[in-house]
Amino acid sequence: MINVILPWKNAMRRPARFWLTCLSIVVAFYLFTVISAINTALEASGTDNNQYRLMTTHKICITSSLPIHYGQKIKALPEVEKVTHVSWFGGFFRDESNQLHAVAVEPESYQLIYPEYLLTAEDRINWNRLKSGMVVGRKLAEKHQWQVGDKVPIQSTIWLNNDSGSFTWEMEVAAIYDTATPDTINSMLFLRHDFFDEARAYGRYEASWLVAKARVGSNTEALSRQIDQLFANSPAATRTTTEQVFIKELARQFVDLSWLLRLVVLAVFFTLLLIASNSMSQSVRERMNELAVMKSLGFSSDMLATLIYMEALYMVLAGAILGVICAAVSIDLVQMKFATFLPGIHIDPVTYWKVGGIAVVLAAVCCLTPIIRIYRLGISHTLRT
Amino acid sequence: MENGIALQNISKIYHKGSNKVVVFNDLNITIDKGEFVALMGPSGSGKTTALHLMGGLDRPTAGEVLVGNKVISKSSEAELTRWRARHVGFIFQSNHLLPVLSAFANVELPLALTRLNKVERRKQVATALALVGMSERANHLPRELSGGQEQRVAIARAIVSDPDILLCDEPTGNLDRKTADAILSLLHILNRDFGKTIVMVTHDAKAADVATRVINLEQTINDNADIAIPEAMA
Numbered sequence: 227m228i229n230v231i232l233p234w235k236n237a238m239r240r241p242a243r244f245w246l247t248c249l250s251i252v253v254a255f256y257l258f259t260v261i262s263a264i265n266t267a268l269e270a271s272g273t274d275n276n277q278y279r280l281m282t283t284h285k286i287c288i289t290s291s292l293p294i295h296y297g298q299k300i301k302a303l304p305e306v307e308k309v310t311h312v313s314w315f316g317g318f319f320r321d322e323s324n325q326l327h328a329v330a331v332e333p334e335s336y337q338l339i340y341p342e343y344l345l346t347a348e349d350r351i352n353w354n355r356l357k358s359g360m361v362v363g364r365k366l367a368e369k370h371q372w373q374v375g376d377k378v379p380i381q382s383t384i385w386l387n388n389d390s391g392s393f394t395w396e397m398e399v400a401a402i403y404d405t406a407t408p409d410t411i412n413s414m415l416f417l418r419h420d421f422f423d424e425a426r427a428y429g430r431y432e433a434s435w436l437v438a439k440a441r442v443g444s445n446t447e448a449l450s451r452q453i454d455q456l457f458a459n460s461p462a463a464t465r466t467t468t469e470q471v472f473i474k475e476l477a478r479q480f481v482d483l484s485w486l487l488r489l490v491v492l493a494v495f496f497t498l499l500l501i502a503s504n505s506m507s508q509s510v511r512e513r514m515n516e517l518a519v520m521k522s523l524g525f526s527s528d529m530l531a532t533l534i535y536m537e538a539l540y541m542v543l544a545g546a547i548l549g550v551i552c553a554a555v556s557i558d559l560v561q562m563k564f565a566t567f568l569p570g571i572h573i574d575p576v577t578y579w580k581v582g583g584i585a586v587v588l589a590a591v592c593c594l595t596p597i598i599r600i601y602r603l604g605i606s607h608t609l610r611t
Numbered sequence: 612m613e614n615g616i617a618l619q620n621i622s623k624i625y626h627k628g629s630n631k632v633v634v635f636n637d638l639n640i641t642i643d644k645g646e647f648v649a650l651m652g653p654s655g656s657g658k659t660t661a662l663h664l665m666g667g668l669d670r671p672t673a674g675e676v677l678v679g680n681k682v683i684s685k686s687s688e689a690e691l692t693r694w695r696a697r698h699v700g701f702i703f704q705s706n707h708l709l710p711v712l713s714a715f716a717n718v719e720l721p722l723a724l725t726r727l728n729k730v731e732r733r734k735q736v737a738t739a740l741a742l743v744g745m746s747e748r749a750n751h752l753p754r755e756l757s758g759g760q761e762q763r764v765a766i767a768r769a770i771v772s773d774p775d776i777l778l779c780d781e782p783t784g785n786l787d788r789k790t791a792d793a794i795l796s797l798l799h800i801l802n803r804d805f806g807k808t809i810v811m812v813t814h815d816a817k818a819a820d821v822a823t824r825v826i827n828l829e830q831t832i833n834d835n836a837d838i839a840i841p842e843a844m845a
């Protein structure tokens with residue numbers, strides 16, 4: 227009881243000092259959590275799905291297209307199970323700030339390779355029937371309040387629509403997909419590649435990239451080389467990597483989590499440590515007399531050290547919790563914008579444990595000096611001053 | 612001498628830089644169980660030092676401090692801490708209550724060191740507060756109390772775990788006459804009706820009336836002469 231309430235009351239003795247110190251802790255944990263989340267998204271791997279998915283792009287320029295018929299050659303390789311092609315649509319809704327993660331896909335083969343986007347049998351039939359139908363993630367649908375059957379004009383920054391004579395593509399929501407895991411992005415927009423191909427004014431029969439699903443257990447590295455070999459001498463040479471590597475490389479163009487960034491986080495934590503230690507030292511120094519009185523009442527140095535530790539823990543935990551909450555909120559806010567290069571960015575549960583662990587250790591380190599002071603405290607001497 | 616206090620052949624020397632401050636040189640005091648001793652003497656004569664030695668807050672340079680049959684000058688720090696919690700209550704000149712805790716919680720503080728459960732603790736705190744006449748102010752913070760009221764709460768805290776010995780360092784030093792008298796009579800009751808052994812450092816001549824005995828410490832700084840303690844010898 228006393229270990230819980232007394233340290234809290236002591237911590238709140240000077241609310242301004244408490245919250246200012248807390249603020250530096252919030253900043254540190256905010257950065258830590260956000261960077262961890264980005265890291266998790268980058269390192270997201272290990273599922274059978276993306277481990278055996280090979281992305282083939284133009285060798286020189288990732289944004290250049292490849293002939294769709296490359297897929298047939300790739301599919302002929304014994305290690306390859308399925309192939310599909312995907313085109314980047316470059317879409318936005320109404321306003322350029324509402325960027326969409328929109329791609330044109332061939333529904334049947336795409337769903338076989340990407341089973342993580344959950345569609346019901348009925349959804350599939352609907353989409354099959356409706357050429358101008360699009361499938362959108364639950365989150366995206368909620369954001370724009372789209373419902374199945376809604377006709378929505380989607381703008382493309384890249385593709386001119388022959389039918390409308392403009393960059394506006396009128397499409398109908400054929401289905402809304404759900405996701406099974408937090409790694410899967412729930413704000414995608416899929417349109418049909420055949421519909422896209424027929425209407426677009428240029429680039430027909432080409433796709434932004436091809437995806438091959440390798441047999442489980444196959445050597446993806448060797449297979450990638452094999453694929454690239456197929457087109458080495460054609461006008462559009464290719465570069466093939468696993469999806470994991472592809473996403474990482476794509477992400478690194480936007481977010482460079484280099485050592486410099488880590489160094490910044492480290493520096494922030496170091497500063498935090500100085501601020502928090504100083505605040506704790508000050509707080510304890512101001513009431514050495516009270517601590518001497520408690521010793522005279524029979525409280526041991528260990529007990530007093532526990533009280534001080536708890537006080538530090540309150541401060542660090544308050545900062546850590548607020549930092550994580552801020553991080554969670556801002557990650558949620560940018561999730562759509564980051565979706566392009568960091569699909570499914572989210573806070574890994576492991577991060578919470580790490581934050582807890584860091585907080586516990588940090589609290590111990592920042593009350594080290596005051597605790598040493600407590601063990602050295604001469605009761606008689608302190609009571610006289 | 613059951614539960615009494617004995618300072619035997621005590622010398623206490625403080626080192627202030629290169630200066631040596633000899634507070635005691637072969638001091639002997641014996642206090643019996645149940646006594647109410649007023650420890651008097653001019654400022655700097657070592658009253659606080661003597662009191663701290665009796666409560667194990669400080670150690671003598673030489674000599675032994677016996678309380679009951681325990682040689683507390685030889686006990687380890689941890690042992691002393693436990694011993695203080697059970698046997699000694701302190702009352703200081705300025706009240707030294709924890710400012711963040713209510714009167715009730717301040718009095719309850721020493722009971723956190725016991726195995727008493729919440730109900731038992733509450734009962735004991737209520738009794739102690741009633742005894743010092745502070746039941747009505749249980750939920751007040753120290754800053755909401757007057758000096759005399761704070762001192763009463765401090766006394767309640769000192770007696771709540773029912774120690775045999777109360778060591779008071781100028782408990783009425785900061786109080787007006789009327790409040791001081793009330794505190795003195797409270798200590799008197801604790802001694803007479805509850806059998807507490809009380810050692811009270813004081814400048815107050817009136818305190819002598821309440822005490823069963825007065826011990827006078829003379830100014831002896833840097834003086835190697837034996838310290839005269841007439842009443843103690845008597």
Ligand SMILES: Nc1ncnc2c1ncn2[C@@H]1O[C@H](COP(=O)(O)OP(=O)(O)O)[C@@H](O)[C@H]1O
Nearest residue numbers: 607625627632634653654655656657658659660
């Ligand atoms: N920590 C210390 N270092 C040096 N001298 C001290 C210390 N504590 C007390 N003294 C000296 O010891 C003497 C006795 O002090 P004290 O016991 O407080 O006297 P009293 O309580 O009778 O006024 C004083 O001269 C004081 O200055």
Ligand SMILES: [Mg+2]
Nearest residue numbers: 658659660780
């Ligand atoms: Mg004194």
